[in-house]
Each structure stands twice: as C-alpha cells, then as structure tokens.
Amino acid sequence: MPFVLAVAGCAGDGDSTATVTVTAGASTSATATTLATIDPTAERGKVEAIDGLSGYAQQLAQQGTIRIGVKYDAPGLGYLSNGASAPSGFEIEVAKILAGGLGISPDKIQWVQTVTSTREQALTSNTADLVIATYSMTREREQQVGMAGPYYITGAQLLVRAADQAMLASVTPGPNGNPRLRSLPASLDGRICTTTTSTTANVIVHEFKLTPVLKESFAECVSALQQGTVDALATDGVIELGYAAASGGSLKVIGDPWTEEKYGVGYAKGLAGMCDYIQKTLLRAYKDGSWLAAFEDTLGQSGADSPEPPAFEPC
Template sequence: MPTLPRLSWRLVGAAALAVALPFAATACGGGGSGDKLVIGTKFDQPGLGLKNPDGTMSGFDVDVAKYVAKELGYPEDKIEWKESPSSQRENLIQNGQVKYIVATYSITDSRKEKVDFAGPYLVTGQSLLVRADNSDITGAESLQNNKKLCSVSGSTPAQRIKDKYPGVQLQQYDTYSACVEALKNGAIDAVTTDEVILAGYAAQSPGAFKIVGQPFSEERYGIGLKKGDKELCTKITDAVKKMEADGSWKAAFDKNLGPAGITAPAPPALDGC
C-alpha cells in the first residue's frame, strides 16, 4: 500500500479536525462565539409565551427565559426559540433538542422522574374560561352536567379533570389557542387551564370571555432541564433569584400579565436543586 508523505498526512489530519470542530462547538453550547442557546417555550399563549406576527417572542415566560439566558452568558441574539407543546416537553429535554424549557411547566412528581426543575418561578391555580354571556358555569362542580370542557393533551389540568371530575366531557386539543377558538365558535362550553394562561386569552379578546369560579389547584411553574444536570439547575436557580431580587421579575409580570387584570403576587421561594 502506497505511503503518503508526512505533509499529506498533516493535511488530512487538519481537514478532519476542521470537519469535527463545528460539531463539537454546536454540542457544547458553552456561550462561545457562534453558539446558540435553544430554549423551549409556548408560541400561542398571550402574556406568557407568544410568537408575534413579526417573528419576535413576548410574554412573562419569555422574559424569564431571556433573563436566565443572559445570566448564563447568552445575549438575546444568541437565543433560538423552540416551540414546546405540553405533550412534547419531556421528550424535547431528554432528546437534547432544548437546553431548558420555560413554558407554563407545572412541577409534578411524575415529571420529576423524567426531567429536573429549577423553581418554582411562579405559582398559580387551575381555573375556567367561558363565553362572556354564559351564566350556568360557575366553577368546577357545575361542569359535571355533561358540559364540554377543553384542555390540552399531556397537561396537568387535563389530568386533574380526568381524575376528579369524571362526569365532564373532556375534549383534548394540542394547544390552548385551539381550545379558545372552539370556545369562541360554540363547539365547547369552557376551557380549563391555569388562571394566568386564561387571563392572557381573555385580555386578547376584550369582552368575549370571562374567568369564573375560584382556582381549584396550586400549580408551581418550574424551568425544565435534563435530569441530573445539577450545575445547570443551580445556575438557573441563581439567575431567577437575582431576577426576583432586582425587581425584574415584578416588572416582567406587570408588563405581560398586568393588562389582564392580575396583580403581581410575591415571588415564590425557590426550591434547591
């Protein structure tokens, strides 16, 4: 077999290294030049995670995610947003498609078996959205008379309805925006999810909807990340603590959810990683 001169071997080695380096840089995600930080959020939740017609992102979850990214060393132009429907969040994290998810992601024991959470960064509760002219739905118990209720597949609110209110006709869609559209055209009687999410939709269509009854759960929103990544979890926790302490947390809440008539609560105490 013919032997390549020493210089040729060096050239081959350099070419192989040049091919390998871009892949290494992409996988590292260490905040270096050219790297992108992929963050998961919702694209259809006004006031929380919304992709606007011009392609920009807005909402409280988005602002929390951006603040954390900045503390990790990623300016806004280094963020790549990944839509994260409720039913896909664990898979997106486990498969490495996102670094972390900020997407109205309730911390539950079953989810903690698959992913880790930093947080909670917000505490809310499950509620009901109905059309403004509705008078016979006043809370969760009034849904038992074969009312058609919509929630999202894979969500905590949908599971709670199945477990606690079996007399309800539960319709499960992929997104809350699809539920709200079905409510608007009369295909369903009510939408259920967390109060802050419903408030965003109500504010988006003034006079069309109203929230009824008292919240009937406590939802603790966390930032989801790969299980076992304690270093990242600690960094995210420290970033959220800083956001709460310097006033940015309340400012983000007031900007995004204040127009829906919700007063900013005291920031929740964060659990350790």
C-alpha cells in the same frame, strides 16, 4: 367588529396556525398589542454570568448560545404574533433573564416552539436546553426531566363565553359561587376543553370524573369555545387571562383556582450545575427587580395581580 388573533400552534404531527376570531371592544386592540409586541431582542436584567457556574451551565456559557423551548400560543406568557420574528410574553422575559445568567444576550437565544405534549420530548431529544412553557412542577415529570423553580404560581380556572358566565359561575368553585364547592357541573362532561397531557386534564378525569375534549394547543380550545363546540376551557387562570383580555369582553375567567400549578424551568435530567444556576439567576432577578418588571410589562397588562417571588423547591 371582529378581529382575528392568529396563533402558531401544533395540531397532530404537523405545525399549524390556529386562527381565533374574537370581538373587539374599544380597548381590545391596544391590549392585544401590548401583550404581543414587547421587543423580543431587548435585554431583561443583567447579561452577566453568575458566579460559580459548573457542569452543563458552564458549557452553555462558554458556547455563548442557548435553545429555549417556549409556548407560541399563550398571550402574555409566550406568544408569537403574525409577522413577528420571535415570541413575547412573561416567560420569554424569564428566558432572557436566565440566558443573561449565563452571559448570553437575547439575540443568541434560539426559540423552540413547544406545546404541552412535547415539553419532555424537547428535553430528552436534546432539541432544547431549557423549557419555560407553563411547565408545572410534578413528581411524575421530575422522573423524566430536571426541574428548577418555581418562578410563578397559578392555578386552574375556567374560561367561558361571557353569555354563560352567570350560569356557570354559580356551579363552580367560588368566589361567585359556593366557595366550599370542589366539583364541576356534569353539563361540562364532554364539553370542557384542555390540552393533552396537562395536569388539568388529569384532575378533570380522575377527581371530577368528567371527560375532557383534548387539544394540542390553547388556541384550538379557545377556537372551539368561540365556535360553540365546547362550553369551557380549563387551564391555568393566568393563561386564560391573556385570551380574555384579547377577546373584547366576549370571554371571561370564572371561579377560584382549583389546583396549584408551580411553573418551573425544565432541563435534561441529570445535568450537573443546572438547578443551581437557574435558582441563583432567578434570585438575582428577584432582588434587582427585573423579574417583577417582566411580569408587569406582560401579564400585568392583562389584569393579573403582581405576585410575590415564590420560594424555590430544593434542587
């Protein structure tokens, strides 16, 4: 029978809750629960300031609190379930690791709801100290904000209705279609959904020469896909895996990644000490296993393969 996955998101200028109806299979409710109910107050890794903090990082450590912008609509990454007091997911666990690098415990984190189009604004308006929100590192973004990492690498794929899987897989980049193909079918023109200001939208428009349907949140795109007003969601495959896992088999991720998205941690441009602190804290988490455990407890439950720690971009 169908169940309703309610996701807090933003539509236009106001907050809203996007309701996504999915068909539940025998194991779906267990999967959805696993993705959404990790204790948001539980510590992850060491809550101990790293050595050599300076600049704004040192100021945050002395303050003892931190504001972190995260997604609320990405199951397995950053997701706020109905009735929950805080979001959960891999990026939430990464946020707790980074707070721990300042000696700040999870109960001293203020979560700031962030959608794709508001990530830079959250930093430039001093609404958030960090943004950890499926935030791909690009030259254009680094002209506006500081970025450190990456802490994870993924790539854009398609999420489609299971009934359309065979038809669309044959005309998208492998493995089920042509591995040499670097295009998307013309039938998706005006029928492919992605989020406003995303790197995926830029590729769809400028490389594939298609017109995407732009939404403020992933949940809105998934709702449109299930209602039949679009035929595919194009975004990072790791985001789509969370929705596929919660769909009871009604949605499928297809094809190989056709972009490389390096997820970085955003902070206000020019703040001294931030990149060094972020990299040192992530390196500690790589070494002590807390980064991998965070992944396996969240995204790993949706079927994503356990990754190797990615190499950092220079500060």
